[in-house]
Amino acid sequence: MEESLMGDEKTLIEEMARLLEEVRAKKPLVHNITNWVVTNVTANILLAAGASPVMAHAKEEVEEMASIADALVLNIGTLTSYLVESMVLAGKKANFLGVPVILDPVGAGATGLRTDAARKILSEVKVDILRGNSSEISVVAGFGGVSRGVDSGTSALSGERLAFEAAKNLGCVVAVTGKTDYVSDGMDVIAIDNGHELLTRVTGTGCMATSLIGAFAGVAVKGSWETCLKGSSTGANVKKKCLVAAASALAFFGYSAERAGALAKGPGSFQVALFDSVHSMSVNEFKKGARARVLGPSAR
Amino acid sequence: MEESLMGDEKTLIEEMARLLEEVRAKKPLVHNITNWVVTNVTANILLAAGASPVMAHAKEEVEEMASIADALVLNIGTLTSYLVESMVLAGKKANFLGVPVILDPVGAGATGLRTDAARKILSEVKVDILRGNSSEISVVAGFGGVSRGVDSGTSALSGERLAFEAAKNLGCVVAVTGKTDYVSDGMDVIAIDNGHELLTRVTGTGCMATSLIGAFAGVAVKGSWETCLKGSSTGANVKKKCLVAAASALAFFGYSAERAGALAKGPGSFQVALFDSVHSMSVNEFKKGARARVLGPSAR
Amino acid sequence: MEESLMGDEKTLIEEMARLLEEVRAKKPLVHNITNWVVTNVTANILLAAGASPVMAHAKEEVEEMASIADALVLNIGTLTSYLVESMVLAGKKANFLGVPVILDPVGAGATGLRTDAARKILSEVKVDILRGNSSEISVVAGFGGVSRGVDSGTSALSGERLAFEAAKNLGCVVAVTGKTDYVSDGMDVIAIDNGHELLTRVTGTGCMATSLIGAFAGVAVKGSWETCLKGSSTGANVKKKCLVAAASALAFFGYSAERAGALAKGPGSFQVALFDSVHSMSVNEFKKGARARVLGPSAR
Numbered sequence: 076m077e078e079s080l081m082g083d084e085k086t087l088i089e090e091m092a093r094l095l096e097e098v099r100a101k102k103p104l105v106h107n108i109t110n111w112v113v114t115n116v117t118a119n120i121l122l123a124a125g126a127s128p129v130m131a132h133a134k135e136e137v138e139e140m141a142s143i144a145d146a147l148v149l150n151i152g153t154l155t156s157y158l159v160e161s162m163v164l165a166g167k168k169a170n171f172l173g174v175p176v177i178l179d180p181v182g183a184g185a186t187g188l189r190t191d192a193a194r195k196i197l198s199e200v201k202v203d204i205l206r207g208n209s210s211e212i213s214v215v216a217g218f219g220g221v222s223r224g225v226d227s228g229t230s231a232l233s234g235e236r237l238a239f240e241a242a243k244n245l246g247c248v249v250a251v252t253g254k255t256d257y258v259s260d261g262m263d264v265i266a267i268d269n270g271h272e273l274l275t276r277v278t279g280t281g282c283m284a285t286s287l288i289g290a291f292a293g294v295a296v297k298g299s300w301e302t303c304l305k306g307s308s309t310g311a312n313v314k315k316k317c318l319v320a321a322a323s324a325l326a327f328f329g330y331s332a333e334r335a336g337a338l339a340k341g342p343g344s345f346q347v348a349l350f351d352s353v354h355s356m357s358v359n360e361f362k363k364g365a366r367a368r369v370l371g372p373s374a375r
Numbered sequence: 376m377e378e379s380l381m382g383d384e385k386t387l388i389e390e391m392a393r394l395l396e397e398v399r400a401k402k403p404l405v406h407n408i409t410n411w412v413v414t415n416v417t418a419n420i421l422l423a424a425g426a427s428p429v430m431a432h433a434k435e436e437v438e439e440m441a442s443i444a445d446a447l448v449l450n451i452g453t454l455t456s457y458l459v460e461s462m463v464l465a466g467k468k469a470n471f472l473g474v475p476v477i478l479d480p481v482g483a484g485a486t487g488l489r490t491d492a493a494r495k496i497l498s499e500v501k502v503d504i505l506r507g508n509s510s511e512i513s514v515v516a517g518f519g520g521v522s523r524g525v526d527s528g529t530s531a532l533s534g535e536r537l538a539f540e541a542a543k544n545l546g547c548v549v550a551v552t553g554k555t556d557y558v559s560d561g562m563d564v565i566a567i568d569n570g571h572e573l574l575t576r577v578t579g580t581g582c583m584a585t586s587l588i589g590a591f592a593g594v595a596v597k598g599s600w601e602t603c604l605k606g607s608s609t610g611a612n613v614k615k616k617c618l619v620a621a622a623s624a625l626a627f628f629g630y631s632a633e634r635a636g637a638l639a640k641g642p643g644s645f646q647v648a649l650f651d652s653v654h655s656m657s658v659n660e661f662k663k664g665a666r667a668r669v670l671g672p673s674a675r
Numbered sequence: 676m677e678e679s680l681m682g683d684e685k686t687l688i689e690e691m692a693r694l695l696e697e698v699r700a701k702k703p704l705v706h707n708i709t710n711w712v713v714t715n716v717t718a719n720i721l722l723a724a725g726a727s728p729v730m731a732h733a734k735e736e737v738e739e740m741a742s743i744a745d746a747l748v749l750n751i752g753t754l755t756s757y758l759v760e761s762m763v764l765a766g767k768k769a770n771f772l773g774v775p776v777i778l779d780p781v782g783a784g785a786t787g788l789r790t791d792a793a794r795k796i797l798s799e800v801k802v803d804i805l806r807g808n809s810s811e812i813s814v815v816a817g818f819g820g821v822s823r824g825v826d827s828g829t830s831a832l833s834g835e836r837l838a839f840e841a842a843k844n845l846g847c848v849v850a851v852t853g854k855t856d857y858v859s860d861g862m863d864v865i866a867i868d869n870g871h872e873l874l875t876r877v878t879g880t881g882c883m884a885t886s887l888i889g890a891f892a893g894v895a896v897k898g899s900w901e902t903c904l905k906g907s908s909t910g911a912n913v914k915k916k917c918l919v920a921a922a923s924a925l926a927f928f929g930y931s932a933e934r935a936g937a938l939a940k941g942p943g944s945f946q947v948a949l950f951d952s953v954h955s956m957s958v959n960e961f962k963k964g965a966r967a968r969v970l971g972p973s974a975r
Contacts, residue, residue: 104824112414112430114712114753118878123942128878129782129824130712133755136786143785143823153414155433182429185443186436223443224404224429276654278418278428341651342423350943354876412714412730453714455733482729485743486736523743524704524729576954578718578728641951642723 080263080315080369087265087369091323092362094291099125099358103145103293107286108132108162110152110181113279116346117148117286123354124327126290132158137165145293147174148286149200151192152181152225159192166200175203175292175317179285182225183207184214197245203317204292205241206250206285209234216241216249235370239264248317252284256325257370260318267322268366269329271336273345280332287324295320322367330364331356380563380615380669387565387669391623392662394591399425399658403445403593407586408432408462410452410481413579416646417448417586423654424627426590432458437465445593447474448586449500451492452481452525459492466500475503475592475617479585483507484514484522497545503617504592505541506550506585509534516541516549527553535670539564548617552584556625557670560618567622568666569629571636573645580632587624595620622667630664631656680863680915680969687865687969691923692962694891699725699958703745703893707886708732708762710752710781713879716946717748717886723954724927726890732758737765745893747774748886749800751792752781752825759792766800775803775892775917779885783807784814784822797845803917804892805841806850806885809834816841816849835970839864848917852884856925857970860918867922868966869929871936873945880932887924895920922967930964931956 080087104127107117114130121128131140134157141147147169149162169176178200180193193215196202205212210228213220218237220230230237234257242249242261250258256267274280295316331352332345339345380387404427407417414430421428431440434457441447447469449462469476478500480493493515496502505512510528513520518537522528530537534557542549542561550558556567574580595616631652632645639645680687704727707717714730721728731740734757741747747769749762769776778800780793793815796802805812810828813820818840822828830837834857842849842861850858856867874880895916931952932945939945 106824110430111411111711112418115415115715115878118712119942119946122876122878127824127826129785130710130753131782131786132753133788135756136754136788139786139788140824153430153432154436156435182431185429186431186439188433188436188439224406224427224440226427276422278415278422339651341654342419343647343650343654346419346650347647347943347947350946351939351941354941354943410730411711412718415715453730453732454736456735482731485729486731486739488733488736488739524706524727524740526727576722578715578722639951641954642719643947643950643954646719646950647947 084367084369087367088362088365090319091326091365092358094295094320094323095327095361096358097294098290101294102127103290104129104143105146105148105286105289105293106131106140106144107148108137108158108165109148109150109282112152113282116279117282119350120283120353121286121290123350124287124290132161134161134164137161138168141165141168141174142172144174145297146177146289148177148289149196150179150181150282150285151189154188154192159195162196163199166196170201173297175296176200177204177206177285177289177292178202179282180207180211180215183211184220184228185224190214202247204248204250204288204321205245206252206288208281209237209251209253212237212241212249212251216244235264235266248314248321250321250325252281252325258318258322258325260314263318264370265318265322266368266370267325267329269326269333271332273336273339273342274332276342277346284325284328287328288321291320291324292317326365326367327361330361384667384669387667388662388665390619391626391665392658394595394620394623395627395661396658397594398590401594402427403590404429404443405446405448405586405589405593406431406440406444407448408437408458408465409448409450409582412452413582416579417582419650420583420653421586421590423650424587424590432461434461434464437461438468441465441468441474442472444474445597446477446589448477448589449496450479450481450582450585451489452582454488454492459495462496463499466496470501473597475596476500477504477506477585477589477592478502479582480507480511480515482522482525483511484520484528485524490514502547504548504550504588504621505545506552506588508581509537509551509553512537512541512549512551516544535564535566548614548621550621550625552581552625558618558622558625560614563618564670565618565622566668566670567625567629569626569633571632573636573639573642574632576642577646584625584628587628588621591620591624592617626665626667627661630661684967684969687967688962688965690919691926691965692958694895694920694923695927695961696958697894698890701894702727703890704729704743705746705748705886705889705893706731706740706744707748708737708758708765709748709750709882712752713882716879717882719950720883720953721886721890723950724887724890732761734761734764737761738768741765741768741774742772744774745897746777746889748777748889749796750779750781750882750885751789754788754792759795762796763799766796770801773897775896776800777804777806777885777889777892778802779882780807780811780815782822782825783811784820784828785824790814802847804848804850804888804921805845806852806888808881809837809851809853812837812841812849812851816844835864835866848914848921850921850925852881852925858918858922858925860914863918864970865918865922866968866970867925867929869926869933871932873936873939873942874932876942877946884925884928887928888921891920891924892917926965926967927961930961
């Protein structure tokens with residue numbers, strides 16, 4: 076039986092910090108099947124965080140690569156039908172081996188291909204964590220919503236409610252990122268207040284966040300991490316682990332961005348400082364800077 | 376009937392500044408079908424300028440994406456025959472909907488595939504603005520010229536004459552970029568004296584310029600921008616709007632590069648400063664720094 | 676008959692510096708068929724060094740592009756079977772025309788596709804220089820080894836011995852990069868002690884090194900460079916030229932990284948400083964900073 080994290084912010088932040096420590100210690104191998112725009116920067120953000128990225132999308136090798144990975148990240152930007160097939164192949168293999176799968180439905184709602192691809196992957200692969208902006212998540216979860224290219228459009232639901240309802244509907248952890256990020260497993264919602272405005276002026280920052288979720292999920296789910304959260308007995312509660320992993324990654328990335336933003340003169344220097352910040356962030360600094368609130372199930 | 380811009384530098388600069396203001400206010404959605412090398416940096420230069428980039432090349436979605444865009448940018452670097460087909464599909468849709476189409480014939484003249492692709496796109500799609508270096512434009516317009524990879528080779532014509540003649544031959548606005556940039560609609564030629572030498576030591580700066588032309592054309596042609604240039608009655612004079620849009624984008628990019636160059640220690644820090652500079656440039660600063668000369672039709 | 680470089684460190688450093696001078700003077704055109712992750716940064720490192728990059732992978736144009744190039748760089752990251760075919764086509768053309776071919780077997784050993792592709796290219800194309808980390812080279816040369824994604828795994832042999840034995844087995848120059856880099860032609864081994872730890876925290880630095888080897892080989896082999904090394908009579912000793920070219924590029928890149936590392940606050944600012952450093956390095960600075968040792972054949 077699942078229990079709520081309600082009232083446990085302090086324990087939660089401790090867990091987040093422990094996960095960062097594990098990422099640094101274990102250097103999880105994160106297999107990314109991702110788009111042309113962000114291959115370089117998602118690999119670099121993973122390296123900066125201490126993880127080990129690998130990019131591979133050929134049908135002939137994606138299953139093999141997913142087999143040696145600690146997490147699999149699927150990202151549908153600059154999609155083709157070939158890539159969707161590769162993602163399904165890799166996703167099924169990851170499912171079979173217990174490798175957590177993270178999906179980023181870039182541009183869902185903007186075109187039929189994107190929307191269909193996101194849904195196809197969700198129907199054929201057991202996705203552990205779905206991360207997108209509000210319009211993307213809204214479209215994928217079947218709540219409508221208007222998308223404009225790959226920027227966030229609109230959703231009829233608030234971020235908190237959207238994350239919660241989408242997680243219930245889709246049966247996976249859902250992260251809706253925006254000014255405040257909301258992550259839910261369909262029971263709890265964690266709100267992350269870290270972030271910086273310049274994240275919207277650099278391409279691929281959402282994709283970077285998704286890849287970092289892969290790194291944190293890699294150590295939380297596949298690694299030996301034994302959660303000490305209430306009600307999370309070993310192995311039994313993968314979903315709660317994914318919830319905490321996703322929230323950790325978003326708080327880590329958001330706080331790194333805050334520190335970078337303090338040094339930046341614009342989006343160019345911001346991106347440079349962001350890699351530096353992710354790399355230099357100590358576990359203690361993260362513990363002090365992470366701002367996560369647990370919004371329990373009671374209100375809904 | 377078209378009239379010349381001759382003698383109107385001051386009005387021209389005012390128009391350029393107004394276009395920048397519109398880019399910032401309207402955040403035009405620029406759909407790019409572009410090459411592997413520059414996807415990230417062209418998206419980032421558009422974001423830095425205040426526009427909204429989207430990258431998509433799958434045949435299944437390019438028409439849909441072009442339909443919601445304010446401008447379509449086609450770039451033939453790292454070309455395959457698949458991408459040419461996608462470009463033609465997207466281009467025809469854009470034509471049908473009045474979305475301006477900008478073509479960058481990267482490497483035309485270096486291989487038959489590139490030259491043929493540029494010509495095929497020009498014959499099947501109504502291209503509004505063509506931007507390239509002198510050898511690329513010379514080859515595409517049928518004036519010969521020697522290319523060496525993707526760097527500028529040689530052309531028998533001066534930049535001014537090449538822009539003018541190619542615009543007349545091809546029936547579209549042509550921008551020939553180099554130390555001085557020349558833009559022509561086949562009647563006027565605008566010379567842009569902004570720029571910086573380090574632009575030649577960073578890959579994709581030509582492609583960035585082309586994508587920025589997309590942003591400016593997006594607000595000039597598709598948006599509600601009502602030109603107050605002489606002889607440019609609403610709707611009737613798309614070509615003159617494209618001429619001014621292209622010149623504006625090149626002056627904006629070139630002046631941003633000058634400011635970045637003043638801070639740079641080499642091509643790495645230059646590129647970082649370039650994104651910052653594009654982002655921080657105010658309309659007033661642009662008005663002061665833009666250096667555009669109108670070379671009227673009389674001399675030719 | 677080949678002679679050893681043994682005891683000739685001073686002459687070697689002089690040769691290295693002369694090659695850098697030639698790269699700057701001749702701007703060799705380096706044709707890269709490479710992966711999605713590094714297209715931008717490999718083009719930029721070549722531009723920063725003074726060379727001229729071109730990226731092209733379509734079957735219809737790779738032979739034509741290779742024909743005008745001074746060097747051809749093949750890199751199997753984010754591989755597909757299409758790209759392998761393009762590489763073989765380009766490689767055969769380069770062989771026919773005497774254009775040096777450099778291969779980077781990214782991720783060989785991680786998947787069957789990568790291992791097979793590296794071997795297929797080596798069997799169908801005369802590769803002049805092979806550069807990889809120890810596990811990649813070990814797998815490709817048939818000495819076993821364990822790879823983990825694209826990071827360096829393990830090899831049963833030391834770097835020095837691996838470079839030497841692989842060069843003998845494969846009949847080409849082999850560069851094994853790591854904390855110390857070892858380059859061998861199957862007779863001499865040159866050890867390069869330049870480098871910086873942050874190179875492992877930025878994606879594509881190995882690929883950048885490979886592309887720079889292309890630039891140096893481009894002027895050493897195809898250009899008019901007349902070696903004054905003992906035993907290297909004009910034209911007769913391409914392999915010795917390739918050995919020196921590869922060692923030069925690695926020392927140049929490694930020393931550039933040292934200078935960048937002194938300014939960096941993390942992997943973001945390191946990468947920026949790396950481009951600046953490669954660009955600003957004078958021939959004299961390089962001569963002073965390059966640390967190369969010749970490990971003669973006697974010990975083996």
